[in-house]
Amino acid sequence: MSTTVSPAAAWWRPSPNGQAACDLCPVGCRLRPGQAGPCGTRANRGGVMTPLNYGRVAALALDPIEKKPLYHFHPGRDILSVAAPGCNLHCAFCQNWNLSQKHDAPTRPATPDQLVAFAQAEDSVGLAFTYSEPLVWFEFVRDTAVAARAAGLKVVLVTNGYLNAGPLDELLPLVDAANIDLKSMDDRFYRRVCRARLQPVLDAITRFVAAGVHVELTNLVIPGHNDDDASLGALVDFVAGLGRPVPLHFSAYRPAWKLQAPPTPRATLERAHDMARRSLDWVYLGNVAGATGRDSRCPGCAALLVDRSGYRGELKLTPQGACPACGVVQPFVM
Ligand code: SF4
Structure with missing residues (x-):
């Protein structure tokens, strides 16, 4: 896979003394030049917030x-x-x-x-x-x-x-x-x-x-x-x-x-x-x-909707996501 160019970081503000304030998450870091956030994903590079993990x-x-x-x-x-x-x-x-x-x-x-x-x-x-x-x-x-x-x-x-x-x-x-x-x-x-x-x-x-x-x-x-x-x-x-x-x-x-x-x-x-x-x-x-x-079972009639084994499931739902027994549409995105 080829290298991709990192864009500027989103959601930050320049702060006094070359600091960069991060507005991405509630931790609310204010990073000195050269300092990385505790998340390890963004750093202040010369007063500019830079993503460390792009691509x-x-x-x-x-x-x-x-x-x-x-x-x-x-x-x-x-x-x-x-x-x-x-x-x-x-x-x-x-x-x-x-x-x-x-x-x-x-x-x-x-x-x-x-x-x-x-x-x-x-x-x-x-x-x-x-x-x-x-x-x-x-x-x-x-x-x-x-x-x-x-x-x-x-x-x-x-x-x-x-x-x-x-x-x-x-x-x-x-x-x-x-x-x-x-x-x-x-x-x-x-x-x-x-x-x-x-x-x-x-x-x-x-x-x-x-x-x-x-x-x-x-x-x-x-x-x-x-x-x-x-x-x-x-x-x-x-x-x-x-x-x-x-x-x-x-x-x-x-x-x-x-x-x-x-x-x-x-x-x-x-x-x-x-x-x-x-x-x-x-x-x-x-x-x-x-x-x-x-497994997933119909809340109305208890019929089997998805029969699971490990991470694999056998679908019993209709292609429209309805219970095969009572026909009620179930909250599945198919
Ligand atoms: S932890 Fe990372 S994402 Fe959150 S405010 Fe600090 S630098 Fe930004």
Whole structure:
């Protein structure tokens, strides 16, 4: 793949003494000349904010779209998944810390058009920006999304939702679907474990939904940190209040990076599932074996809609996305 020229960074302001103020995410960095942000994706170069990751690809794979996880968006299709190093959160439990927190992870150059051509050659439904944090790959994600949309491909983000409203509103018209991490409903958890805040994430989720993007949410359930009934109940109440069906994925944590709490027991995930199902029609379990929270069933008649095994699903839905038994159209994008 050939080298691509990095454009100027978006969403920043010159500040006194050669500093550059970043308006991309709620961290709100003010960088001295030569200084890089803690996300590792932008730096002040001679008083000008410069993206460090434009056209730099650290991971590229063709994945089942269920692996994002997206269970209600083109189920059964593959999607070309790409990432650059870097993240604006620093979650002690990050399951992908080798990519998100190691800013010197090896990369190779790529252009938006090359990624689009690759996706088309692989019969991918689109491009997913995933594995690390796409919102701080802003300029490249934006430019690639424009090219992907022009080629008839879908654009997917797998994200922490930690972006300011202005850049988010610029990006959302280019996005078809997103899986957003909602790590906890406790601001202290975000501050202590992720070095971030809760409210901007809630605001971003609301903006994605209001913009008509297909949204699914993921909660990584960590023993002793966010697995109590009150925390799970608050999360379910928030999802139920979003005003349209939003699938919720509870995912099993495994010890990683700085957090060495024990792995999530299956019983904890099943408790979360059963609690959420009292209010939500679409609740799934991830990173764990077993039958609970695996398949999609019609909320009305309980008929099987998608029979899943691992990341692969056998569709029972009609081509129009209706239940094969009762005929009610279900909230799936086909
Ligand atoms: S995107 Fe990076 S540089 Fe900009 S405010 Fe967020 S953490 Fe700081």
